[in-house]
Amino acid sequence: MVRSSGLLTGAKDPVALKSIAVTLSINDFVAGVSATLNYENEEKVPLEAFFVFPMDEDSAVYSFEALVDGKKIVAELQDKYQAHKSYEEALAGGYQAYLLEEDKCSRDVFRCNVGNLQPGSKVALTLKYVQELPLEDDGALRYVLPAILNPRYHLSEQSEESCLDLKTPIVPLEDLPYTLSMVATISSQLGIRTIQSNCALSSIDYNGESRTSAQFSLAEGHKFDRDVELLIFYRKVHSPSVAVEMGMPERESDSLMGAPSAMVSFYPDIPVMETSTKRGEFVFLMDRSRSMKSPMSGQNRSQLRIDAAKETLILLLKSLPIGCYFNIYGFGSTHEAFFPMSVRYTQETMEKAVEKVKAMLADLGGTEILTPLRRVFRKPPIPGHPLQVFVFTDGEVAETFNVIREVKFHSKRHRCFSFGIGEGASTSLIKSIARVSGGTAEFITGNDRMQSKALRSLRRSLQSVVEDVSLSWNLPPNLFAHMLSPEQTVIFRGQRLIVYSLLVGQIPQEEEATGEVCLQYSLHGKSYEEKVTFSLQPKPDDNLTIHRLAAKSMIQAKDFGFRETTMIFKRDVLDISLESGVMSSFTAFVAINKELNEPVQGPLIHRDIPRPILLGGSSPRPRNSSDALPMVLPCSGAPVSQPPRNVNMSYCAIMARMPEGAHQERYHSQRMKCVIHTDSPPDLPNIRKLHTYEKGSMEHTVAQLILLQNANGSWDMNEDLAKVLGTSLEDMKAVHPTEVLEPSAWATMLAVIWLHANGKELKCEWELLERxxxxxLHNNTVRGFTRLMRTANKFLNTTVSACIFTLKD
Structure with a gap:
């Protein structure tokens, strides 16, 4: 079930939210965000309220303040224990107090306590953060403003205390009482080619002929009912660069925040190496929880997540290399493996797996990923076949840090490639399990195709191993680079590499002074290097963006949650967090308004903020139960503790929780009010729509052709293939050059030619199986492609070149 986040009272019932205003500033590859949420207490008694909201795992939160009746209160970052103590003492004294912290179970959920909110008071909560922006394969820089916070599945009744289970009523979209506004500025000397969004924007104002900056805003009337996504296309996105930022003059010149900080960006041009066989053990973990029955997006006739997952698994199975091993696990409240152990990839095992995939359903309850992961890791390794794990999930797991710790513990013998499906997937889970194991993370939302992103990760898993990765600096005398980022051991072709460093020592005063940084690595015994020269003159930034991003990368390398982090790492994380002002699992922002000292009179009043019904939701289920809900626990340290609630379930297109104590009969009429969105986002040429495929569509035809391919890469010449190619078996046999080609070789040639002629837009999905x-064909001594191509092109009415059958070096 998808839920909007907001200000919640001590019983987790929302308070009236009036508006949300976001100011976004993107400079090159970094976003700076200031988000203000405006609330008003229209009741006659004071409130204690919780503000729970999602945020990307990579966000470095460095500022929090409250504006209450015209008075600004700036929060201080403290040790979490001390912050809670200060907050509770302030409440006991009748002061207004504010507390902001990460949730104990996940780094992508934050909670703010607002204490002693007086009747008639207005409060504006403003938080600021900076974030690296990921780069897509097509060169797009992606920014997402999270709006959706899903409840997370609890592994057991003894789960860590968490505030992830929100309970808000469902109303039609037009009845939402709050709106979202966003003003954005984008600037880069690289030049802005175009900007796209899944939401309606005002007209985009580009500045100058070189279009180095742009301003725009969300169209008026936008509701906070889905994540806001922006795609920014620069003209020279793959250029390496180094940005140097001035430190804080009042700090020590060799300290984390006092010394100049450098952000280095590389795009390694790793050569493509193709071999006929590749080794590896490929294990696919597919979410089969009930949430996978939801559509991929809110658009009409959008494909169900489980259907997209099944097509993706078949595509992956067809693309696996000969000689490897594989297995597939489906997981939910329980888990099921296709085979007791990973099996060798053959025609027989592939066919068995495909049939099992076709029969897969989203029928395994909740989302428990830890147990199947442990089962995979405890299997004995297969000599000569490194383990590659692919995890597909909508990410609704409460015990995020337990999963991350398990993946990291086994990171020496495997890589994990993770996929977050749908709105609200946990960025903390998806990004972290990939980062700690040397894999990559992908998010599949709205109009994205799961198939293309899965194949991109499979290609990366098949890349030759890059070794001896190192970074060296050429700097003037008395100046040296102190690396802040963790040692980089894995890099992939086409992936951006970002490294942070302090420049300690004497920076030359000459404006033309430069330094040089060199990336070195080896591949198949051959050494490669890439260099970039940069100005040594640091630029001032009031927000200390690069310093705080560097601190965030250091925190992420050592912070594995409030309970799971070792004492040694905990001390390091606490020191880095307090020095940089960037929040961690062990710190929290606290602010106290000492001008107000009025005792609280009477009990707190709870009022709900309605939320819209959103497609793509999920419903959490507890372990070993088909009907009960997961245990809802009060947040640790909350001044007013609330007992766990028992909540009944209601069903309306997707599962939705009813308010406490409500009877189903009472809500029949309200269920009729639920709506499906018809406000479709604009067409985006670079984001493919994902619909249920109609017969005759290109996606459907390509999927049918892929389904017919054999494990060794060939196709059989039969009626099914002829139908896909738009011809008859008799005609295929009539033009078959029997004197030089076996039937399967002729069929394979025709299939490959057809893909190149008709399926170009889906090439990223069939490229591996085509290779x-x-x-x-080459292993079966097929020769004379040029001459055979004339016959094949004439038969298929195509004009494809024979070079498609050339093997790459």
């Missing part, structure tokens, strides 16, 4: 087919 497997070409290798099979």
């Amino acid at each position: 497997k087919a070409v290798v099979w």
